[in-house]
Amino acid sequence: MTGAGMMDCKKALAEADGDFDKAVEVLRKQGQKLSAKRADREATEGVVLALVNDDRNRGVIIKLSSETDFVAKNEDFVNLAQQFAEIALENFPATKEELLALPYNNITIGDKITEQVGVIGEKIEMAAYERLQSDMVAPYIHMGNKAGVLIGLSKADDSFFEPGRAVAMQVAAMRPVAVDENGVDASIVEKEIEIGKEQARNEGKPEAMLEKIALGKLKKFYKESTLLNQQFVRDNKMSVAEYLRTFDPDLTVTAFKHVELG
Numbered sequence: 001m002t003g004a005g006m007m008d009c010k011k012a013l014a015e016a017d018g019d020f021d022k023a024v025e026v027l028r029k030q031g032q033k034l035s036a037k038r039a040d041r042e043a044t045e046g047v048v049l050a051l052v053n054d055d056r057n058r059g060v061i062i063k064l065s066s067e068t069d070f071v072a073k074n075e076d077f078v079n080l081a082q083q084f085a086e087i088a089l090e091n092f093p094a095t096k097e098e099l100l101a102l103p104y105n106n107i108t109i110g111d112k113i114t115e116q117v118g119v120i121g122e123k124i125e126m127a128a129y130e131r132l133q134s135d136m137v138a139p140y141i142h143m144g145n146k147a148g149v150l151i152g153l154s155k156a157d158d159s160f161f162e163p164g165r166a167v168a169m170q171v172a173a174m175r176p177v178a179v180d181e182n183g184v185d186a187s188i189v190e191k192e193i194e195i196g197k198e199q200a201r202n203e204g205k206p207e208a209m210l211e212k213i214a215l216g217k218l219k220k221f222y223k224e225s226t227l228l229n230q231q232f233v234r235d236n237k238m239s240v241a242e243y244l245r246t247f248d249p250d251l252t253v254t255a256f257k258h259v260e261l262g
Contacts, residue, residue: 008119027118041123044262045072047081048128050139050148051089056161059137059150060088061259062099063128064113071122078145080116084109088129096129130257138164142172147260153244154252163247167227167240171258176227179253180241184226192221227253 008027016022046065052058064081066072084099087109093099100110107115109126117124134152138161141148149168153160170176178184196214205213223229228241235243244251 027115041067043067043123043125043127045069046127046261047072047078047145048141048148048259048261049081049085049145050141050150050259051085052137052139052150053089056136056138057133057156058089058092059132059139059257060085060092061128061130061148061150061257062088062126063148063259063261064124065127065261066120066124067122071120071124072145077120080112081145084126088131092131092133093129094131096126099129100126128259130259132255132257134254136160136164138162138168140165140168140172142260147172147258149259150257152254152256154254155248155250157248160247160251163244163251166234167244167253168256170230170233170240171227171256172260173233174227174230175258176230176256177225178227179255180226180228181222184222189218192218227256 009023012023012026013020015026043065045068046063048061048063050059050061062081062085064077064084066077071077083104087102087104088099091099091102093102100108100113102109104112113124113126130150132150132152134154136153136156138151138153139149140151149171151164151168151171153164177188193211193214196217197210199217200210200213201207223231228239230240232238232240232243238246241252244253
């Protein structure tokens, strides 16, 4: 029931005088103690899963992290992450905290994670949770559950699902910072302009020209770092925006979510 080893279960039952529920509580407390001890450990391995509902208009990504790749590849660990992702998709909580508070069997997801710390002996945590709702949502999980992506599309049609997945793969490969230039955070724009000015200054360009040169470099940044403006990896003769328009002139990306290990 808990996934704990035979001897651990035997010891817990002995400590609880044979009371089954108390024995489960003993194991959970062991997990809490171990969790506190390992709080400062790095949990950079794990599983990232992206799921969408049957209507393909909602999706979630969860990252259940562990300390070692050995645990991350364990079938029980992957199955547990899958169950958590399915609960998240069904309930569609707004935050990670709300997800951890959702019921899992007779306890919460948060309690189950704590319990598993005691069972596995590693720091385990729900390191990330994202959700996305749009006319159509397409998912992509990178090889070995190393990254998950959700793409929101502006229109829904069965024929758009695979193109959506192709764009989701683009996100995993090219790591854009925003959908387009309008979505780039102002602080990033400011930083890129300053970098552009500094580069031009170091190249000996006149001070009066620095702003214009920096704005030119910013356009290049938008082309390389925003999804719709990026060259499409499967056909670099077109941008991602142009690729989507080959399916429908009004088809575009409304939003994306990208979670990866590390």
